[in-house]
Amino acid sequence: MSLEQNINGAIKTAMLAKAEAELRALRAIKAAVLLAKTAEGSTGELSEAEELKLLQKLAKQRKDSLEIFRQQNRPDLAQKEEEELVVIERYLPRQMDEATLRSELTAIVAAVGATSPADMGKVMGAATKQLAGKADGKMIAALVKELLTK
Known part of the structure; x- marks a missing residue:
């Protein structure tokens, strides 16, 4: 329907x-x-x-x-x-919680081979395609930035 x-x-x-x-x-x-x-x-x-x-x-x-x-x-x-x-x-799909999102993003960072904040664009491109509708874009960006600055 x-x-x-x-x-x-x-x-x-x-x-x-x-x-x-x-x-x-x-x-x-x-x-x-x-x-x-x-x-x-x-x-x-x-x-x-x-x-x-x-x-x-x-x-x-x-x-x-x-x-x-x-x-x-x-x-x-x-x-x-x-x-x-x-x-x-x-009517929207259920949003991911922060822990699940963090583990998904960690996997994406590893798959893309990102190591520094300069690779944020590559990670965000893959993450927004893979997580479309499942998580808020601002939250994704904040977590990717946090993961890449470690």
Whole structure:
């Protein structure tokens, strides 16, 4: 079942349950999917990888907004973003914990043959391909930098 079909079913359920926060997030996902499907150069259907990328983008937008609203002392807006983020993350694959990610990155560093911080680009290229959707890019970059400076 495609993401769009899952979202449509979840929207109906949220409407019946009168879950406003969930409905708001689901509608945002549906709008993003429709925009991506009708974008210029699009085939009209989204692959699983494109759906994943779209959800990651939406989650990142919510995280960034959440951070800004907290800095500006706007708990009302921060709460809305947090509620939407929780719903969006339900459709993303489970994120790796730091220990698992560290062991994966150690293996990638060894496979690439990186020895110094100058090799960070090679490691990041391999890591982002292999760990796409499984870990946050900022966390990957921080751990790779830490591993290469040891």
